[in-house]
Amino acid sequence: AQSVTQLDSHVSVSEGTPVLLRCNYSSSYSPSLFWYVQHPNKGLQLLLKYTSAATLVKGINGFEAEFKKSETSFHLTKPSAHMSDAAEYFCVVSAPGGYQKVTFGTGTKLQVIP
Amino acid sequence: GAVVSQHPSRVICKSGTSVKIECRSLDFQATTMFWYRQFPKQSLMLMATSNEGSKATYEQGVEKDKFLINHASLTLSTLTVTSAHPEDSSFYICSGRGGNNYGYTFGSGTRLTVV
Secondary structure, three states, X not given: XXXXXXOOOEEEEEOOOOEEEOEEEEEXXXXXXXXXXXXXXXXXXXXXXXXXXXXXXXXXXXXXXXXXOOOOEEEEEEOOOOHHHOEEEXXXXXXXXXXXXXXXXXXXXXXXXO | XXXXXXXXXXXXXXXXXXXXXXXXXXXXXXXXXXXXXXXXXXXXXXXXXXXXXXXXXXXXXXXXXXXXXXXXXXXXXXXXXXXXXXHHOEEEEEEEEEOOEEEEEEOOOEEEEEO
């Protein structure tokens, strides 16, 4: 069984300040973890993924996430928010290996204030 | 990188009619295709999983006779919403996996509105 919890449904930051979107997972195995971004009325774009390699994962657009097994967390961060980062972000967990079902978190809406 | 093309992006149909949504993997062979729906301000919920050449596996509560899924080739999967009703209005999105593509690649989604 697997589940993922996104602790904040909304996060608001000022442009140029750091972003932290929190994600905790539950899994009976060593999972694969992903972060996706969804802009309004658009599909999902993969930001980054963790698949049991380096625990600090760098993604696109300056985002990164750190896998912490002891805390069962995979928080998404960015040093400096840009207006274009305003979107919905989803944390996703999957069993390791290919062709496994994924479970989506409930999403965090990021607002960036000019 | 891997690309999944999904069409149409938006469709409005009358109640009682059927709508077909297509997902094509453009540069990889999607041996597995997942179909999700997303209600407003909610997360994505898996509807069904299809493997090329075999019947789809539906999640609990999803009517297989209403949401027909076909995955006849390694590059094409379709979802047909039959006898659509207003409560079927939603955002439908597919994702494909295959070959060395272990990160799920999503289509751009289809906004279905049933009037």
